[in-house]
């Protein structure tokens with residue numbers, strides 16, 4: 001108990017309290033990680049750096065338009081492809097020339113990742129990309145693509161969840177191809193039997 005105002009406390013009680021605190025702390029397990037010798041165990045959804053899955057990007061510019069810091073730089077050009085069928089129209093598509101993010105401006109809000117309609121941007125928990133020159137904090141598309149290797153796999157679906165549309169379509173196509181192959185094999189087998197019977 002703290003001494004009452006104006007009444008002197010027991011001599012040496014402060015020292016005893018201090019030593020008691022020291023002893024209590026000494027016997028507790030330490031929680032301080034000695035970074036960089038010991039790397040922290042980060043949760044998989046940590047916001048470390050943004051990775052670009054370039055193959056999914058359609059250059060729609062939504063991420064660059066929505067970024068509150070204007071720190072996403074995209075350049076592209078249009079290309080025309082021949083029509084898919086004779087008499088059809090030529091198709092045009094955007095081709096990505098540059099995709100860069102300036103991490104010296106980025107505030108890690110995640111808006112770009114949220115708004116991307118084509119799943120081309122992802123969070124990676126990787127955080128060790130400090131630079132001595134601020135210009136090196138602008139990561140160009142190759143570097144952003146390399147960060148994809150550090151993006152953790154998505155968590156498994158709930159067992160009761162509906163099958164994702166892409167997987168359902170791929171499974172149906174595979175089942176259809178397997179059924180067609182099986183029918184062709186049976187057809188060939190019955191023709192071979194008939195040939196043997198005729199001979």
Ligand code: SF4
Nearest residue numbers: 067106107109110112
């Ligand atoms: S996380 Fe936010 S600030 Fe950073 S690039 Fe994306 S939208 Fe811009």
Ligand code: SF4
Nearest residue numbers: 057058060061063116
């Ligand atoms: S929003 Fe997605 S698809 Fe559109 S430009 Fe950005 S990364 Fe590419």
